[in-house]
Amino acid sequence: MTTLFQQIANGIVLGAVIGLIALGYTMVYGIIQLINFAHGEVFMVGAYGGLATYTYILPEQFRDDWQIALPAVLVGGIVISVITAVIMERFAYRPLRGGPRLAPLITALGVSVALQEAVRLFYPGATATLAFPPLFVDGDLRIPVPGGGGDVVITWIKLLLVIVAVLLAVGLQMYVSRSRMGRAMRATAQDADTAKLMGVNPDRVIVLTFILGAALAGVGGVMYGAYQNTINIDMGFQNGIFAFTAAVLGGIGSLRGAVIGAFCIGLIKTLGGQYLPGGNQYDYVWIFVVLILVLVFRPEGLFGEPEKVRA
């Protein structure tokens, strides 16, 4: 029984990270119908940015003091990932806007490869896995499970991650639904031309979308590194695909859907790895199967509206 609950807890933690990335995917796709392949790399860059902040900028005496180290590293990670996303948008995607759909997709692939390699080449030691500081109190929360088999163990950093993710998601939802800029974003997502007629500047809205998505991904990257204690350059690609699956599962364009989809994906991975044949080696495969099934049979996902997918 404990194993079941433990795996559920693990799934929720993973879902929180995936959700932070998925929100970025879903927002960008909602506004400019682009699958930003490079978004996973933005997540990765955020983690490395945070590590760089910790290693090179944060003075030695504060390193063990998580009240200072954690916010500093988070800010560092967010700054780097936002800068990356803005540059990406400005130089790679904006010139191709309004053109045929194949070009930005391939460009996104190119940006993704280039980003991975740039980090690998220019960040010292990045060809191997790098250690990431824990950044929070040690220790864990133990929930005893009736029926024997031990406690469910959740480290504090994982709990923090889930809380932060949920808070950010809720905050984003409130921003998009209540604020003026949020309204502009929703308008552009619905009908870009009419929004333009109404006085919305599409460039600014799009840049803001990228910034918000990147900030969330940056937070995700730093916290992922913190609870895994290692980061490597491959972490963006895999988690990016999971995040995209989550966004699609929840309904692309829907923020709520992205988060719920993400938790579903996290649970599928951990529970599938535990109980389905093939064990934890095939846990990834189940996620891809879900992706294919969703795209083929219900492309609008759980919360999206059925729309004609443009070719």
Place this chain on the structure above:
Amino acid sequence: MRNQLVKSAAIVAGALLLAACGTNKTETEGGGGGAAACDTSKGTLVVGVVAPLSGALSALGLGIENSASLAVDQANEACKVKGYKLALQAEDDQANPQVGAQAATKLSSDANVVGVIGTLNSSVAQNVQPVLADKDIVQISPANTNPTLTKGEKFLDAPERQFDTYFRVCATDDVQGPFAAKYLVEKAGKKKVAIITDGKTYGDGLAAEFKKQLETLGGTVVAQEKVGEKDTDFSGVIAKVTPSAPEVVYYGGEYPAAGPLSKQMKDAGLNIPVFGGDGIFDAKFIELGGKEGDLATSVGAPTETLDSAKAFIDAYAKKGYSEEYSAYGAFSYDATNALIGALATTLGDSGTWGEDQRMKLLENVGKYSAAGATGDVAFDEYGDSTNKLLTVYQVTGGKWDPAETGTFEK
């Protein structure tokens, strides 16, 4: 307007010319003829290295490359091979069998290659061996530990030499695994073990040997799982293993996965030691999450304790390489010296290298015997090293500390 452009371009060009004159460099040390008195009239011979120079295992691979380079430099200074200069050509195999095979193909197509030092990973070696053997190129590995590479699938009852060109200077897993099991049961007193491997030749092979001996000594394997070599999130497999209440986790694989595994086990409440093989024996293991009390076995005696190794350690430090010589540096140094020594014997005082010399070189490598940084270096009829020393290390105070050195006798 265009004329102005031309004129200004001419002025800029002129200014650059003047500036260039100003930065005239004083002559640096001239050309390739650095080694003073050696006769290198016959050309350059190449010692190849195939190891992971980039990627997760680069700490080990670069240690191998640097040590080989040290040996080559020393040989050049001592004019060991008469008439030739030796050069090192290191090819990156990225711990990937395919890339390794391509690197081997590249080296084997060069007639000036006399031999290859490598590989690190047993799975890569399986793909490199046939390529090099095809061309009769000597291969000496400083780090492959899987016994099937020299003795074949049935290495225990019916050993059969696989490739006449393949040698190694380190001990093999058919002694490393049982050595670990013996230490665990007899010295550490633990009997319930969960085995996790990464599915590769090395990890699976080592774990299988460990398991056999463990069960002979009365221990039990309470769980056995596999992870991917590039995995970083082990919460799933840890949750699977925890219910069987193991006392130790034996990990067959390398440190990029073992380090995080150890830490995540502790975080998940499974605070038991991780015991691994030479693949996890590196400072990076501790950096990536290895905790106090984790154990590892490695081949050879601890480098720092051997007198023969002192010269190597000093020379390595003097060269100022940016990486440590790590677990296999001394072995790589010995392997390279074996190759160079055999080459010197083959060519004698006035021999000329040609592809026809390769068979002779093979014979001489087989007969090579000398003292090296890891002890006495010699090869048996299978190409295995006659040096079967092993050491158990334990993480104490944030570093690997040797706990016991010995050999495994059946």
Place this chain on the structure above:
Amino acid sequence: MSRVTSWMRPVHALAFRVVGAVLVLIGTLMAWATFVYNNGAYPAKATLQYFDAPFALNSFRLHLAILGIAALAVALAPVPGRNRILRGLGWGVIAIAAVHMAFMTYEGGGLGAIAGGTAFGSWSTLVGGILIVLAAHGGGLEGPVHLPTKMPFYVAWLVLLVSFAGLLMLVSRTLTAGGQGGVANPYSGPLFLSFVGYAGGLLAALHGAGLLPWISRLSEGHRAFSIVVLLGCALALPFTDAGTEYWMTVAANIGVYAATAIGLNVVVGLTGLLDLGYVAFLGIGAFVAANLSGAAAARFDIELPFIVAALIAAVVAGIFGAIVGSPTLRVRGDYLAIVTLAFGEIFVRSAQNDIGGLTNGSNAIPGLPPISLFGKGFNESITIGGAKLPSGVLYYFLIVLLVAVVMAVFANLKNSRIGRAWVAIREDEDVARAMGIRTGQAKILAFMVGATLAGLAGAVFAHKLSTVSYESFKFLESVTLLAAVILGGMASIPGAVLGASLLFVLPEKLREFSEYRLLMFGLALVLIMRFRPQGLVPDKHRRAELVGEDPEGKPLDESDVGQAHLPDVGPTTGPTTREAT
């Protein structure tokens, strides 16, 4: 011949031309580097220390001399298309000089490495080249030169024979330029690049003289002959300088990827289905062949003759192609890309975990026996009529044959009914369906054909590499193949081959930069999509998806809407539809 406005007085242009050419020639005779580098003296006796008489010009200085003499000759003689020729020559000179100057500066640690004493050769050539280009532009670039194509067929055949033989030599020289990169050869990178500059300059000059378009038109007029000669040239490559084992291996690898890229072209180029998991079919073919080859780690204990194994591999891959194709019927565009990506990842993960014991997981399947025909292993060296060919040459011949077959299949399909159906689906699927095309069947067929071709290539690949590992079939390889197709030009056969060649030859030659290979590759993708999305050798008929132009190259205009403009690419594509949606 119309003249673009010239902004230099004729006498100035003449002066620039002549002075430029003379400066280039002076530069070839002077020294280039001021001291001997740590890695050895700079090649072609370009170093001050080695400047002793008598000296002969070789390597890049010879190339520069050739370009310089040609420039001088053309500068003084009134040749049609003169300024275009000069422009090509000038840029060639600049390229060579720039490459060497950059490299020497980098190696020498400062500009002082190339300026001092009498070592002004590099500057002289650079300035000379710039002057020539300025003269060419200043004199006014003429319109394209048209040479007559009406001639008796044997004359045309002779011309084609000579030009393709020249092409063969060019390819052979390009491949071997700089020598094999390695420890014993530290200058191979810049030597190779400078040769590319030289070849580029010569080709640009020939193009300016109108020769290249002329040859191209001739070859189109005598298609069958051209194809036979080209095939003969490809088969003759091992007899040239590039006939070393090393190059046979590289050429063989290029051939396999080119064949796969052509297969991908069927799916992406012809039918417009973006497949991001395509390399999985190559992998399936390779693993099937590996398991049937009798290797020690193979799942099955049988050893089938290669032809049989290859056919089985192709069929199995084709079946998987149909399987992957079927769910994609309901999915389009971006989502299709993601579904194919998911399939590709499932393949990689399953292969990594040694599914069914078929792939041996992380340990790969080593020791595949080489293909052998009539007892002769393909990795051995053979002797034809006294000429000893390098080992691996039989693989090379086999792969040339494979590529030829794949090309033939592609060309035939493209011009057939199903090919036109595919193109129709690419242009607008709904309209195609309305016209009565069975789009579902056609799409599955496209996947099947593409997968079968890839499976066939995979079987050859497995034996050539003698090791099959799941690592060769990861997502990055799919992206590389896609990039090869796009870089070369979608739906264009020579484009796919060119793309594959570039992506696999360049890393071999530029070993010094191998670290940066993937980075360059990613940036190249971005830049291509930005500036030349139709690729290097674009298919004439293939425009609408990427560039809003008609086959003649004129941009589609909104005012064209409604006009029955051109037969095969109507005005329903391009920016106009975008606004209307």
